[in-house]
Amino acid sequence: xxxxxxxxxxxxxxxxxxxxxxxxxxxxxxxxxxxxxxxxxxxxxxxxxxxxxxxxxxxxxxxxxxxxxxxxxxxxxxxxxxxxxxxxxxxxxxxxxxxxxxxxxxxxxxxxxxxxxxxxxxxxxxxxxxxxxxxxxxxxxxxxxxxxxxxxxxxxxxxxxxxxxxxxxxxxxxxxxxxxxxxxxxxxxxxxxxxxxxxxxxxxxxxxxxxxxxxxxxxxxxxxxxxxxxxxxxxxxxxxxxxxxxxxxxxxxxxxxxxxxxxxxxxxxxxxxxxxxxxxxxxxxxxxxxxxxxxxxxxxxxxxxxxxxxxxxxxxxxxxxxxxxxxxxxxxxxxxxxxxxxxxxxxxxxxxxxxxxxxxxxxxxxxxxxxxxxxxxxxxxxxxxxxxxxxxxxxxxxxxxxxxxxxxxxxxxxxxxxxxxxxxxxxxxxxxxxxxxxxxxxxxxxxxxxxxxxxxxxxxxxxxxxxxxxxxxxxxxxxxxxxxxxxxxxxxxxxxxxxxxxxxxxxxxxxxxxxxxxxxxxxxxxxxxx
Numbered sequence: 001x002x003x004x005x006x007x008x009x010x011x012x013x014x015x016x017x018x019x020x021x022x023x024x025x026x027x028x029x030x031x032x033x034x035x036x037x038x039x040x041x042x043x044x045x046x047x048x049x050x051x052x053x054x055x056x057x058x059x060x061x062x063x064x065x066x067x068x069x070x071x072x073x074x075x076x077x078x079x080x081x082x083x084x085x086x087x088x089x090x091x092x093x094x095x096x097x098x099x100x101x102x103x104x105x106x107x108x109x110x111x112x113x114x115x116x117x118x119x120x121x122x123x124x125x126x127x128x129x130x131x132x133x134x135x136x137x138x139x140x141x142x143x144x145x146x147x148x149x150x151x152x153x154x155x156x157x158x159x160x161x162x163x164x165x166x167x168x169x170x171x172x173x174x175x176x177x178x179x180x181x182x183x184x185x186x187x188x189x190x191x192x193x194x195x196x197x198x199x200x201x202x203x204x205x206x207x208x209x210x211x212x213x214x215x216x217x218x219x220x221x222x223x224x225x226x227x228x229x230x231x232x233x234x235x236x237x238x239x240x241x242x243x244x245x246x247x248x249x250x251x252x253x254x255x256x257x258x259x260x261x262x263x264x265x266x267x268x269x270x271x272x273x274x275x276x277x278x279x280x281x282x283x284x285x286x287x288x289x290x291x292x293x294x295x296x297x298x299x300x301x302x303x304x305x306x307x308x309x310x311x312x313x314x315x316x317x318x319x320x321x322x323x324x325x326x327x328x329x330x331x332x333x334x335x336x337x338x339x340x341x342x343x344x345x346x347x348x349x350x351x352x353x354x355x356x357x358x359x360x361x362x363x364x365x366x367x368x369x370x371x372x373x374x375x376x377x378x379x380x381x382x383x384x385x386x387x388x389x390x391x392x393x394x395x396x397x398x399x400x401x402x403x404x405x406x407x408x409x410x411x412x413x414x415x416x417x418x419x420x421x422x423x424x425x426x427x428x429x430x431x432x433x434x435x436x437x438x439x440x441x442x443x444x445x446x447x448x449x450x451x452x453x454x455x456x457x458x459x460x461x462x463x464x465x466x467x468x469x470x471x472x473x474x475x476x477x478x479x480x481x482x483x484x485x486x487x488x489x490x491x492x493x494x495x496x497x498x499x500x501x502x503x504x505x506x507x508x509x510x511x512x513x514x515x516x517x518x519x520x521x522x523x524x525x526x527x528x529x530x
Contacts, residue, residue, distance in 0.1 A: 036119035039126075042133050045116045049140050050204075052109035053274045054288065054379075059101030061274045061379045063289040066454055067310060068098065069151060069511075072500040074315045074469050075447055075456040076358065079308065079492055087511070090503035094512035094530050102151075103514050106144045107158065113141035114161040135192025136205045139213075142185035146217055149178040150458055153510045153527060157181055171523040179221040183233075186214050197246060201265040202273045203378075208247060209272040211240040212382045215390045222397070223462030231397040238391035242408075247271060247384040249415045254329040261291070261365040261377040271387070274379040287374035291366075294358040294452070296332045297490065300341040301372045304363025308339075311490050314353040314481060315473070316451060319444050323426060326416050330451045332359035335489055348489065354481045355491025360452050385412050385449050393442045401438035409442065412449055461509060470504045477501065505529065 035041050054062050064087075071088040072078055078088050085092040092099065116137045120130055141159075148155040157173035159181065189210055196206035218234035221227065241247060250256050250269040259266050260273070276288040297308025312331040320327035334345040335357065348356060361377050388408040395405040410428045414420050417427040429441055446459060460466040477498050485493030507529025518524050 032115055032119050036116070036123050038124050039129050042116070042120060042123050042125060042130070045112070046133050046136055049109055049112045049116060049137055052105050052112070052144070054276055055101075055105045055108075056287075057101045057105060058289055059098065059103075059105040061290075061381075062276070062287065063293060064098050064102050065147065066288075066290040066379050067293055069102065070454040070457040071310060072504075073457045073460060073466070074313055074473055076310055076316070076452055077313055077497060078500065079311050079355070079490060089500050090505070090508050093515075094518070094526065095515040099511055100514040100516050102511075103148070103517060106148050109144045110141050110158050111161055113137045113144070114158065117141070118161055131192045132194055135189040135210075138185045139189040139193065139205045139210055142182040142189070143213065145178055145185075146182045146213075146220075149175050149182070150220065150461075151511045152513065154178070156524075169521055169523045172525060176225055179217065179225065182217055183214065183221070186210055186217065190214075195244075195246065196267050196271065200267060202267055202270045203275040205272065208241045208244050209382055211237045211244075212271055212387045212390075215241070215387065215394070216382075219390060219394065220458070220462050223464065228397065231394045235391060235394035235398060238387050238394060241271070241384070241387045242391060247387070249384055249388075249411060251415060251418075251420070253326055253415060256380075256383065257329070257360050258362075258365045260380065261361055261363065261375070262367050263376065269384050270380060270382075271384060272380075272382040274381060276376050276378055287371070288377055288379065289373060290379065291361055291363050291375040291377045292373045295361065295363060296335060296357045296359050297339050298336045298341045299339045303341060304366065304375075305372045306357075306363060308357045308490060310358050310452075311355045312358060312451070313473075315476060316447060317353040317356065319448055324416050324448065325418060326448055326451070330358070330360050332357040332490075337488075352489065354497070355486065355489055357490050358452050380453055383450075383453075385415075386446075386455075388412055389442060389446055389449065393439070396435055396438050396442065400435045401433050405438065409445060412445065416448070466509060467506060470501055473501045474498060 036045060053060055056062070058064055068087045070076075072090065078086070085096055087096070087098060117134060120134055120137075123130065145155070145157065154172040154175050155178060156170040157178050158170070162168070189205070190207060193205050193207055193210060196202065196208055198206075202209070215234045215238040218230040218237065222230035222234065246267070248268045250266055256266065256269055258264075259270070274288075292305055293307050294310045295304070295306030295308060298304070298306055317327065317331055320331075332348070333356075334347050337343045337346055363375055363377070366375050366377060388411055392405040392408040395402055395408070399405075406429055413429065414424060414427045417424070419427045429438075433441065443459075443463070443465075447456060450456070457466065460469050477494060481494050481497055482491065483494045485491055485496070491497075507527070510527045512530035513524055513526050518526060
């Protein structure tokens with residue numbers, strides 16, 4: 001059983017999500033005393049740190065962190081009765097296995113990073129190579145801590161490897177200290193890592209990936225810690241990305257997500273992705289499950305089976321104005337009769353707004369043979385549009401809705417309408433907004449642009465809006481959603497749709513510490529309400 005308290009030596013998984021740029025043969029087992037000797041072994045160890053982003057236990061971005069953990073809010077809901085225990089049904093207990101899988105996978109990545117950082121100097125490799133690997137390992141260690149503090153609040157801060165029984169009892173570190181350590185590690189990594197142009201794909205951490213994620217971390221810290229000083233730092237890091245001259249928006253919104261499935265890299269828009277291998281019909285060391293879990297429901301195993309387990313809310317659908325091309329890409333405008341792709345697709349009625357399938361990633365764009373459940377679609381961790389919106393949010397918090405803040409948001413909106421003129425009244429934000437109204441536009445624009453990319457729930461938490469939003473959803477569903485079900489179209493009925501929102505309580509602002517961890521570590525204290 002894996003745990004952050006485990007004292008087992010590091011198992012180096014060399015056949016990882018980054019195998020497209022690292023050709024290696026797996027080894028069976030290694031200890032720190034016999035490994036980390038040269039550049040090849042350092043790179044293998046680094047790939048083992050990366051691999052936990054898409055772990056085979058589906059505890060991170062293969063499925064849990066991409067779908068279940070951030071779902072059931074005003075953007076996305078889980079189709080079906082929602083009677084089984086699940087994080088997005090808000091009815092799981094602390095013993096729920098996916099809480100445990102996520103927790104242990106993130107701490108496994110931290111343990112691997114710590115071992116690499118502690119042993120890197122003994123390797124026979126150039127200082128330049130060591131610095132780059134150190135930078136990526138520092139950043140990944142920080143990123144795993146960031147996900148932990150985002151979902152669990154106070155968590156043990158692990159800045160050294162676990163290597164003896166004396167280290168199995170670890171108390172939770174206050175969130176403020178965790179954020180400070182995350183920001184320090186990421187800041188220190190910035191000068192060490194390469195520019196993205198040096199490897200021309202977004203699977204590895206680059207300078208602009210570090211800067212963009214630092215902007216996100218600082219925005220989270222500003223909200224979660226109620227410390228406005230972090231807005232200035234968030235603005236500065238977002239501006240570094242914008243002024244790098246490397247990134248820009250893909251003029252075609254839908255192409256971003258087709259590229260994720262088609263093994264096409266677009267480093268202009270896509271700054272950091274979790275890479276998943278395409279299916280080869282054999283046992284997979286690592287693969288994504290989100291592509292087969294969401295999508296426009298169909299039963300065709302050969303061209304892209306999709307369960308359609310998640311659907312858009314009517315609230316999200318109504319956020320898109322006429323002419324916004326993102327709506328009918330993100331939210332399915334059609335369905336397959338009898339869930340059979342051999343039947344001609346049928347358009348939804350324009351009045352049908354609850355229960356449309358999530359359609360942002362469509363498996364027909366995957367380029368290789370299909371496994372029914374596993375695919376090779378990459379998961380976006382950071383896009384340039386997100387950076388623009390983060391800059392605008394931070395700028396507004398510091399200086400109000402300045403021309404620079406307007407410009408950043410309008411770039412995103414003009415792409416959404418395919419209207420690229422400097423002044424366009426249809427796409428651009430209304431002029432004369434005050435600070436509060438500009439924030440409301442940012443809040444809605446993030447929902448429109450970043451729909452289903454795993455940001456909405458954590459955004460609402462950092463804005464202190466999740467509780468009120470979930471309460472409002474109960475009212476909205478009770479009055480605006482259809483009462484009857486239409487499972488052929490994806491809608492399970494008002495009673496089923498309401499259940500997750502009615503289950504939600506204040507305790508769900510944080511996940512519970514897994515029961516297994518509590519039982520191993522006598523210093524671990526459970527989150528309130530669990």
